[in-house]
Amino acid sequence: MNAPLLELRRLSVAYETAAGPVRALREVDMTVRKGDIVGIVGESGSGKSTMVSAIMTLLPPKAKVGGQLLFNGTDLNGLSAEERRALRGNGIATISQDPFTAFNPVVPIGKQLVEFQHWRRDLDAAKRWRRAEEMLARCGLSDPALRMRQYPHQLSGGMRQRIAIAAVLLTDPLLLIADEPTTALDATTEMQIIDLLLEARSMVDGAILFVSHDMGLVGTFCDRVVVLYAGELLEIAPVDASFSALRHPYSQALLACDPLHVPLGATTFPTISGHVPDPLAVQRGCAFAERCDRRMPDCAVQVPDLVRFSEGAVARCHRLSA
Amino acid sequence: MMRAVLDIQNITVRRRTGNIFARLTSGRAKEITLIEGVSLAIPAGSTLALVGESGSGKTTLAHTVVGLEPFDEGKIVVDGESGEGWNLSWYGRPWQRIRRKIGITFQDAVASLDPRMTVAASIAAPFRIHGIRGRDLRAEAAALLDQVGLARAFLDRYPHQLSGGQARRVSIARAIALKPQLLIADEPTAGLDLSVQGEVLNLLSGLRTRLGLGCLLITHNLPVARHMAERVAIMYLGRIVEAGPATAVFENPAHPYTKALLNARGGSGGKRPAALSGEVPSLAQRPLGCEFSTRCPVAQQRCRIEAPIETTIKAGHQVRCHFPSISTDSQSLWEDSRWLGGRGAVAGRKGARLAVSNIRLAGS
Amino acid sequence: MAAPPIDTAIIGTTPAPSFRWPAAVGRFLLAICSNWSGTIGLLLVTLIILSAVMPHLFAGQSPTLLKPVERLQTPSWAHLLGTDQLGRDLYARVVYGASTAVEIAVTSVILAACSGLLLGLFAGYGPRLLDSLLLLLCDALVSLPMIFCALAVVALIGASLGGLIMIIVVFTMPSYFRVVRSQVLVLRGAEYVKAARAMGASPLFIMFRHLIPNLLGTLLVLMAMDIPAVIALESGLSFLGQGVPPPTPNWGGILSDGYTYIRQAPHVIIAGGLPIIVATLGFTFLGEALRDVLDPRSASRRPGGGRP
Numbered sequence: 001m002n003a004p005l006l007e008l009r010r011l012s013v014a015y016e017t018a019a020g021p022v023r024a025l026r027e028v029d030m031t032v033r034k035g036d037i038v039g040i041v042g043e044s045g046s047g048k049s050t051m052v053s054a055i056m057t058l059l060p061p062k063a064k065v066g067g068q069l070l071f072n073g074t075d076l077n078g079l080s081a082e083e084r085r086a087l088r089g090n091g092i093a094t095i096s097q098d099p100f101t102a103f104n105p106v107v108p109i110g111k112q113l114v115e116f117q118h119w120r121r122d123l124d125a126a127k128r129w130r131r132a133e134e135m136l137a138r139c140g141l142s143d144p145a146l147r148m149r150q151y152p153h154q155l156s157g158g159m160r161q162r163i164a165i166a167a168v169l170l171t172d173p174l175l176l177i178a179d180e181p182t183t184a185l186d187a188t189t190e191m192q193i194i195d196l197l198l199e200a201r202s203m204v205d206g207a208i209l210f211v212s213h214d215m216g217l218v219g220t221f222c223d224r225v226v227v228l229y230a231g232e233l234l235e236i237a238p239v240d241a242s243f244s245a246l247r248h249p250y251s252q253a254l255l256a257c258d259p260l261h262v263p264l265g266a267t268t269f270p271t272i273s274g275h276v277p278d279p280l281a282v283q284r285g286c287a288f289a290e291r292c293d294r295r296m297p298d299c300a301v302q303v304p305d306l307v308r309f310s311e312g313a314v315a316r317c318h319r320l321s322a
Numbered sequence: 323m324m325r326a327v328l329d330i331q332n333i334t335v336r337r338r339t340g341n342i343f344a345r346l347t348s349g350r351a352k353e354i355t356l357i358e359g360v361s362l363a364i365p366a367g368s369t370l371a372l373v374g375e376s377g378s379g380k381t382t383l384a385h386t387v388v389g390l391e392p393f394d395e396g397k398i399v400v401d402g403e404s405g406e407g408w409n410l411s412w413y414g415r416p417w418q419r420i421r422r423k424i425g426i427t428f429q430d431a432v433a434s435l436d437p438r439m440t441v442a443a444s445i446a447a448p449f450r451i452h453g454i455r456g457r458d459l460r461a462e463a464a465a466l467l468d469q470v471g472l473a474r475a476f477l478d479r480y481p482h483q484l485s486g487g488q489a490r491r492v493s494i495a496r497a498i499a500l501k502p503q504l505l506i507a508d509e510p511t512a513g514l515d516l517s518v519q520g521e522v523l524n525l526l527s528g529l530r531t532r533l534g535l536g537c538l539l540i541t542h543n544l545p546v547a548r549h550m551a552e553r554v555a556i557m558y559l560g561r562i563v564e565a566g567p568a569t570a571v572f573e574n575p576a577h578p579y580t581k582a583l584l585n586a587r588g589g590s591g592g593k594r595p596a597a598l599s600g601e602v603p604s605l606a607q608r609p610l611g612c613e614f615s616t617r618c619p620v621a622q623q624r625c626r627i628e629a630p631i632e633t634t635i636k637a638g639h640q641v642r643c644h645f646p647s648i649s650t651d652s653q654s655l656w657e658d659s660r661w662l663g664g665r666g667a668v669a670g671r672k673g674a675r676l677a678v679s680n681i682r683l684a685g686s
Numbered sequence: 687m688a689a690p691p692i693d694t695a696i697i698g699t700t701p702a703p704s705f706r707w708p709a710a711v712g713r714f715l716l717a718i719c720s721n722w723s724g725t726i727g728l729l730l731v732t733l734i735i736l737s738a739v740m741p742h743l744f745a746g747q748s749p750t751l752l753k754p755v756e757r758l759q760t761p762s763w764a765h766l767l768g769t770d771q772l773g774r775d776l777y778a779r780v781v782y783g784a785s786t787a788v789e790i791a792v793t794s795v796i797l798a799a800c801s802g803l804l805l806g807l808f809a810g811y812g813p814r815l816l817d818s819l820l821l822l823l824c825d826a827l828v829s830l831p832m833i834f835c836a837l838a839v840v841a842l843i844g845a846s847l848g849g850l851i852m853i854i855v856v857f858t859m860p861s862y863f864r865v866v867r868s869q870v871l872v873l874r875g876a877e878y879v880k881a882a883r884a885m886g887a888s889p890l891f892i893m894f895r896h897l898i899p900n901l902l903g904t905l906l907v908l909m910a911m912d913i914p915a916v917i918a919l920e921s922g923l924s925f926l927g928q929g930v931p932p933p934t935p936n937w938g939g940i941l942s943d944g945y946t947y948i949r950q951a952p953h954v955i956i957a958g959g960l961p962i963i964v965a966t967l968g969f970t971f972l973g974e975a976l977r978d979v980l981d982p983r984s985a986s987r988r989p990g991g992g993r994p
Contacts (some may be wrong), residue, residue, distance in 0.1 A: 043515040044486075158601045186375035187542060187586040188598045213516065257516040259523075259545035268527075269520030269549070275485075388884040421886035433877035438899045447895070451887045496881075 003073075005207050006032040006055065006175055010067035013050050013059065022279045024050040027067065028233045029306065030226060032175070036207045039218030039239065041254070042228035045276045048211055051228070052179055055209070056092055057084045072174065093173035097180040099164035103152040109163060110148030116167050132170060138203075139166040140196055158189040165193075165200060174206035181210075182217065194220060215255050219243055224312055227251045230276050230287040233306070235315040248315045250288045286318065294319055325402065326363040327423075327503045327536035328387065333360045333396035335379075335386055335560075339606070354605045356382045357393075357560045364553075366401075366503065369530065369537040371551035371568070373544060373583070377602050379560040380540045381429065384506050387538070388426050389417060400424060401503050422452055425497030426506040430513070431489040435481040441467070441492050442477040448499040466495040470525060487518040491525065498529060505530070506538045511546060523550060544583060548572050553638075556580050559602060559613040566639030576635055576646035578618050612644065620645055717979045724975030730968025734961075737781045738788035747775040749782040749935040758951040767957040770943050776957040779935040783961065786936040790847065791916040794854040795909050801855065802862025803905060807893055809863070810870025821867070824860040832857045836923055847930065850923065854916055865908060869901055903980035910973030914966035921962055937961050 013025040025047045032038055042048040053059050054069060057076050069076045071091065076084070096102055103112055113132035114125060123131065129148070136144035139162045152160060161181060168176060178197065182190040194217065201208065212218050218225050219241045227235040227248060235248040243255055255261060256270045274291035277283070286292070289299035298304075298318050307321045308314045335357040357379045364370045372380045385391040387398060397404055400420045428434035435444050445466050446459035464474050470491040481489060490510065497505055510526060511519040527550060530537050541547050547554055548568055555565040556579065564577040575581045582598045600617045603609055609616045615625040622645065630644045718724045737744050753773035761768045767776035805824075809817040836853045843849050873879055873896070882892050920930070921938025925945070930936045937958055944955030 043517060156601050186602065187544075188375065188582055189601055191586045192598070215516075254516055257520055259519070259543060259549060262545065262549060264548070266549070269523045271520035271524065272517035385880075385884075389886075390880055390884055418886045421884075424884075426881070426884050428877050428881055430877055434881045436878040436896055436900070439895075447882065447887075448885050450895075451882070451885050451891055493881075496885075 002034050004031045004070070005034050005036075005072060006030075007070040008051075008067070009070065011051075011054060011069055012064075012066035013047075013054055014064045014066075015060075016062060016064065017280075020280050021064075023283075024063075024231050024279065025054065026231045026283070028228075030233065030236065032207045032209065034174075034206055036224065037201060037222045038207070038209050039222035039225040040209060040211045040228065041213065041215055041218055041225055041251075043213065043254075043276070045230060045279065046228040047231035048228050049179070050231070052094070052177055052209075052211055055175075055177065056094060091173065092175045092177065093168040093171050094177040094179055095161070095164050095168055095181045097183050099157075099160040100152060102164050102167070103160070105152050108149055108151055109155075113148070113163075113167055113170060116170050119171075132166070135166040135170050136163065139163070139169070139200075140192075141166070157185055158192060161185065161193050162196060165196060169200060169203050173204065175209065176200075176204050176206065177209045177211065179211045180213070183213075197221065215243065215258060216260055225251075227254070231279065232287045233316065234288065235317075237313050237315070245313065247309070247313075247320055248317050249292050249294045249319065253293075286316070325366055326399070327366045327401050328362070328364040328538065329399040330360060330362040330383075330387070331397040331399070333383070333386060333393050333398065334358050335382060335391060335393045352606075355560055355608065356605060357386065359396075360557075360560075360562050361396075362555060362562070362565070364504065364536045364538060366536050367530075367534045368553070369539055369551040370553045370555060371539045371541060371547035372555050372557060373541060373547050374557035375542060375602055377559070377605065378557040380557050381508055382560075383557075384426065384508055384538065384540055387506065388424055389421065418452060422500050423503045424506065425500070425502040425504070427490070427493045427497050427508060427510060429509040431486065431493045432481050432484065434493050435484075435489060437481055439480075440477065441479050441481075441484075444481075444492065445496045445499060448496060452500065454500075462499070463495075466499055467492075469498070469529070470495045485518075486514050487521060490514065490522050494522075494525065494529070498533065498535075501533070502535070504536045504538065506540070508540045509542070510539070511541070511543060519546075526550070544572075556583070559605065559608065561613055561642065562640075563614065563643065564639075564641045566636070566641075570636060570639045574639075576639070576641040577614075577643045578620055578647075579614050581647075582617075582619075612642075614643075714979065718972070718975045721975065723971040724978075727968050727971025727973075727975055730964055731972050734784050734788060734965055734968060738785040741778075741782045741785060745775070745778040745781040747778040749774060749778040750933050751775070758947060758954070760951070760953055767960075768951070768953045770940065770954055771947055771951075776940065776954065779940055780937065780957055780961050782935040783937045783940065786930055786934055787917045787920065787961070787965065790851055790854070790920050790930075791913045794851045794858065795912050795916055797851070797855045798858040798912075799862050799905055799909050802859045803866050803898070803901065805859075806863045806866025807870060807897060810867045811874055811889060811893065811897065817867070820863070824863050827856065828860050830857075833923075833926070837926070845930075850920065850930065853923075854919060858912060858916065861912075862905070862908065865904060866901060869904060870897055873897055873900055903977060906980065907973045907977040910969050910976055913969045914962070917965050918962055921958075 008028050008030040010027040010029060011025060012023065012027050015022045015024060028047075028051065030038075040048050040051065050059070054065065055071075055076075057079065059065065065077050067077075103109070110129060110132060113135075114128045117123065117128045117131065120128065133144045133148055136147055141147050141159060141162050147155070147159070147163065155163065165181075181197065182193050185193060197210075198221065210218060210222050215225075219239050222239055225235075225237055225239045225246075226233065227237075227246075227250065229250055235246065235251050237245045237247065237251070239245065243251075246252055246255065250272075253270070253272050257272065259269065262269055272291050277287055277290065283303065285298075285300040285302055286295075286304050289295050292299065296318055302318070304316050304318045304321060306314050306316045334355065336353045336355050339352045339354055360379075360383060362370065362372075372383065374380045382391055386393050387400075401423050403420050403423075435441075439447075442460055442463045445463040449457065449459055449462065460477065463477060467474065467476055472488060472491050472495070476484075476488065476492070481492075484492065494507075494510075505526075507526060510522050514522060523546065526537070526539075529535060537550075539547065539550055551568050553566065554568045554571045555562045556571070556577065557563070558579050564571060564575065564580045571580060572584070575584060586598075598617050598619075603613075603616055609626070611627045612618070612621070612625040612630050615621045618625065625644055628644070630642050632640050632642045633646070634640050635646060715728070718728055741749075751774060753769070755773060756765070756769050757771050757773040759765055759769045759773075765775050765777060767780060770776055770779070805820055809820040832853075835857075836850075839849055839853055879892055879896055882896055887895070917937070921936070921941055924930050924936050924938030925942040930939065940958030941955060941962075942958075944951075944958050948955055
């Protein structure tokens with residue numbers, strides 16, 4: 001067992017608004033070790049983007065952060081702006097949903113890729129250029145020499161995402177965050193990018209966080225899944241393609257909602273009735289209680305504890321703690 | 323054969339590119355073909371799913387049907403009526419009667435509602451547009467909201483106060499306001515959370531049976547198409563490459579592109595065939611011969627020269643390919659693919675689990 | 687994540703209050719006064735309009751009464767802003783000047799906005815050729831030096847209120863035209879306009895139901911902010927002696943007089959400049975408040991719930 005690379009300890013994020021505090025993230029505990037590939041799943045309002053921003057220390061200044069966020073042993077919450085910037089450079093890297101915004105539209109790709117390596121003082125410009133070109137080739141881009149001279153708008157969405165991945169890999173990140181990297185892509189291109197990410201797993205000497213709303217993709221790509229709901233961590237479970245280890249009713253319901261898993265001949269699609277609780281409301285009981293079809297009287301009044309089943313398998317549900 | 327509520331005959335849509343100066347300086351008018359020779363028919367009360375990736379022209383086709391986009395060749399017949407000059411995407415009396423028979427919902431439901439109009443005003447707009455007077459429009463709007471499962475209190479809301487699912491319902495209510503015969507639903511689940519997608523789809527299928535609507539469902543989500551539609555048409559680069567009954571197309575896909583699409587969602591590390599190489603070519607550089615030849619895993623010399631014509635492989639199942647696979651071994655491909663839980667309807671839920679478990683990652 | 691937790695069944699919100707004019711106007715004014723700049727703007731504009739409509743309420747003396755004995759007096763209780771070179775009470779002239787200023791500014795801004803709106807709608811929503819033509823025309827108009835044209839027109843037809851308004855309308859119209867045109871070009875591609883067209887809406891329906899309501903906010907703000915500019919413009923022309931013919935009291939005229947006597951009696955130029963500054967501030971503040979209030983997204987924004 002190696003030391004944790006990223007550790008969230010009762011991490012909370014709240015925003016102060018005119019109508020009261022909005023608790024975007026509530027006391028989330030999570031541990032990511034070197035070599036882990038963790039999927040983060042949640043619907044809108046689940047707090048997954050808040051969590052990503054928190055890890056990248058990109059939360060707006062008005063956000064109130066509680067708890068600890070340990071990366072490689074240092075608490076990111078206590079860092080100065082200067083230290084944070086240094087860390088973002090070569091510790092944590094992200095691939096975003098829309099890679100177009102990651103590049104400067106008026107600078108050729110090659111020049112930008114060279115600039116991404118500014119922290120490698122041991123390399124001169126020519127070496128950096130060669131390294132970038134090799135990385136493009138490794139990321140499956142045809143004619144890397146040409147791509148290096150092109151501008152972002154001359155490339156298709158799939159190519160841009162490949163280059164974004166190459167750029168991220170060039171920085172040798174310890175933690176790679178892929179935030180919905182295929183949402184903007186077509187089905188056939190999506191699979192190419194997933195294939196590339198599967199290859200990239202071996203090139204990353206650290207951990208990958210894969211944020212997605214698509215359980216199916218998480219099943220293909222990750223070892224573990226973290227299920228968030230209304231800012232609360234409901235479950236962490238090891239995943240394989242069958243998702244047999246998912247215990248929480250919400251995780252199971254979410255999985256069932258995917259049209260992919262709806263049995264043929266079914267006349268209606270399964271849904272989760274009701275709505276995500278109002279983020280302004282004071283929480284009493286389980287966040288999912290209102291919509292849960294297996295709720296018990298306790299669920300509405302008492303917040304369930306996180307039950308630990310084994311290393312890397314926890315769930316927050318009264319049914320499971322009984 | 324039931325009467326077709328929508329009959330698209332050999333529609334071609336071209337568009338000139340560049341402004342007038344570019345056209346003058348380059349000396350020739352550049353034209354791109356958005357849709358080429360598309361024919362479709364939707365019998366009354368049945369659903370056709372139009373499936374394709376972005377840029378395949380499925381939204382353009384929908385816009386052509388409602389007259390937002392002019393077409394260059396072919397004919398569109400709606401419920402037996404085809405206005406001469408329907409081609410003009412402009413306003414005029416003869417076409418109003420046809421337009422009343424079509425309801426359409428757009429991809430981005432929130433954006434398709436005027437931000438300055440209340441829900442009531444948006445839903446009542448079709449009545450105003452068609453000059454239907456002497457009705458209590460607010461009551462009509464309330465009744466329509468009721469049909470789509472929203473409470474009356476929504477009447478005075480503005481679009482920005484609606485969630486994605488609610489906006490979707492409002493746009494459906496507006497589409498069915500004039501009791502159309504045909505409903506065009508463009509990506510009805512785009513941008514919705516999984517737990518809400520089902521609600522919208524259930525609403526659509528409920529309305530379809532209740533109102534006897536013919537439905538043109540535009541989607542890139544194959545499982546949705548499979549569940550909702552009787553017939554499926556697969557589009558690629560402005561052409562329909564395969565069309566047929568849903569079961570036939572999904573269980574015995576004949577076109578290599580259809581197969582690739584089916585595989586894409588059934589992605590599994592080791593067993594999955596390699597993902598398609600390359601990306602959809604740009605419309606301005608349409609490949610010679612078969613559109614798909616640049617990415618096709620089984621393309622031959624002939625495919626790059628000669629465009630395939632539509633052939634019927636079984637009753638109602640057409641494909642546009644020189645080398646369609648009509649063999650029965652496509653059944654095994656179907657079973658490998660996870661996206662519908664394999665093994666057809668019989669296995670049901672357990673089947674889904676089983677098939678899904680087949681695709682453990684090779685590396686993990 | 688602004689998804690309000692509401693659906694099909696029960697909704698906790700009270701039904702929207704039914705639309706009644708007094709209540710609606712009250713809500714509107716209240717919304718404008720929700721911040722200090724809006725309040726100040728409304729106050730100043732009300733003051734200006736009131737003095738334009740009922741100047742006798744504010745000023746007891748006649749603005750045109752000549753008292754050569756009392757010429758160029760500094761401010762005193764008898765003459766709050768002093769007197770000018772002909773012994774006229776400057777305070778009365780400033781108050782009565784409001785009606786000239788408002789008359790010219792409001793009339794010309796409304797005319798300019800309406801013509802700009804009309805032409806902009808045609809250009810933005812109509813055929814492309816018309817668009818190119820109108821755009822060319824407006825560009826040509828903007829390239830003309832306004833002051834020279836104004837002087838030329840005055841020389842041709844003589845100084846008159848109507849001529850002045852016409853000049854101002856012709857030269858401010860292009861800015862409205864451009865704003866409207868570019869907005870229409872954006873709006874015509876909006877999904878809701880496409881939706882209306884798909885339902886069979888006529889171009890007129892789309893213009894009146896969708897385009898104009900969505901343009902009106904921008905236009906009103908533009909108008910409110912343009913009024914001080916037009917007042918300044920009119921003052922400028924009067925300052926050059928090409929504006930409102932004397933003896934009608936107007937702010938630019940006072941300014942022009944003050945310029946002549948700036949060494950002996952600096953208070954005159956201050957009396958002329960003060961109302962222009964007040965009007966500029968008032969209308970600008972009001973314009974900004976209007977912009978915020980007229981957007982339904984800001985009027986009924988739900989507190990919180992927004993994703994950062």
